[in-house]
Amino acid sequence: MREVIRLENVRRDFVVGGETVHALRGVSLTIHEGEFVTIMGTSGSGKSTLLNLLGCLDRPTSGEYFLDGSAVRSMDKNARAALRNRKIGFVFQNYNLLPKTTALENVALPLLYNPACSAAERRRRAEQALLSVGLGERMLHKSNQMSGGQMQRVAIARALVNDPAVILADEATGNLDTRTSFEVLVLFQQLHAAGRTIIFVTHNPELARYSSRNVTLRDGRIVSDVRNPQILSAAEALAALPRTDD
């Protein structure tokens, strides 16, 4: 399998009021195409810092980062913005949809920053992405007319629309109830099955059992990195959940 992400001894230091905080203390990690990786760890262990680096929102203090073959550390702001636009799909804990904006427009947003993409193409791809997350019926609903689960699906569709090399999710189910969390997880598993590369940061150790690989951080270091030999099916788990709504 093709290598999508390679971190080589990456460090990230923050200087706060004269003191240096070592958020990442030498992380080396390689992720291949088609992997579904969960990153776990206690609060403050550096998960979000790592994800920001992987998402090219931030640059390592030292060490090298290659995303789909390009060296990110030497890139300037604009080059990283362009890279995010083409190679990364973000899913946030709080959805971050534009208010008073339809699902279709929200999903098309990344393509708006791609000059090569025409209006017709934007619409076609946004519709396709919404269909693939099961929101074909709600394309013209505004973001404030949707439930949390639906909003997160829109956000996932937005992360898919540019056909990224990797999808990065930080606590993507953090704001959702158990049932809705599993619905979203089903969606991620479907994407994984379709060959997508996914990196999923979570606090919930149970969710690790539904991914293909588990990385655990502690104090800025990787303390365990194991393959999951037996991936559970989120769809089955969802079906087994006691129904409360009827």
Add this chain to the structure above:
Amino acid sequence: MNLVNLFKIAFKALCNNKLRGFLTMLGIIIGVGSVITMLAIGQGSKRSIQAQIGEMGSNMIMIHPGGDRRGGVRLDAAAMESLKLKDLEDIATQTRYLSAVSPSVNSSGQAVYGANNTPTTVYGISPEYLEIRRYKVADGDMFSEQDVRTAAKVCLVGKSVVDELFPGGESVVGKVIRFGKIPLRIIGVLESKGYNSMGMDQDNLILAPYTTVQKRMLAITHLQSINCSALSESHTDQAIDEISAILRANHKLREGDEDDFTIRSQQELATMMTSTTDMMTLLLAAVAGISLLVGGIGIMNIMYVSVTERTREIGLRMSIGAKGRDILAQFLIESILISVTGGLIGVFVGVGAALLVNLLAAFPIYIQPWSVLLSFAVCTLTGIFFGWYPASKAAMLDPIEALRYE
């Protein structure tokens, strides 16, 4: 990202907050509107003054006896009679820059015809006076040089005099009216000129040969004033120098002596009068400009709030690939949209208000195309200028910080 998309984004953001956008625009609307209205009023009154002065002859030069009295009162009897017939003749024969010269002596009193009478003024002049003051004969004829030589008892009358003395509307040429004790035969009626800018009735007058007024009415030999026309407006200054030289020589004034006459040009008068309205226009426009500035600050304020409010949105846009300049352009276009839309509405409001002033108060207005363009350009610049700071603040946000903003 292309400009069309940026416009779409900015337009949508405005539509999401219509009331706020409109209130922000209001400052610009009032600013631009008042600039345009004020300039229209200022320019309107200036133009009407200029037009009326032009009617009187913009190349007219007036010579009065006595020194320049603008600095204080000077009542030297000899000086007041310093203009003589010889001065008139010399000016008329020696000039190179004048096209017409006429003396003027006048007498105010009652004109009487039958049972009707009216207060008016008789101007004793020569036939060239018509050309100088731009009067035209509507009916009958002007008197001749022969009438001047013989001090003939003939006259031309203005329309107001006709209306007062002949309310029946009969033909007046050939009728004999009395002015004081002197009977004057009407040989012509002047075309009406209406009121001038100072509210004076330009038709309430009688024109007679100056000799008639000098000898038969006033019993004087000097002239009260001399009116001339320069060849053109641009010859005015040369003509004034020339007249001054002739008069100083005639009056045997030595170098260093003060003039015992005053030369005023219509041009000078025009400049004097329009400078007042210019001043007013400037003042009004300055006040209006300040309101435009306040409108601009309103834009900055709202854009600043908008950027702060939408910090998370900015972070999101950056995370999905917006560059700093995309964010800058988005907010800049938004503030330009506000100011340009406000400016456009302001132009309509301003023009409308000016027309209303014209309609309701009968005040002369003139909407100068450049004033519209200027205020429009100024408010676009206002949008850019005041939008720049908030927009660049937005563009410089760190995406991670922005996404985390609560």
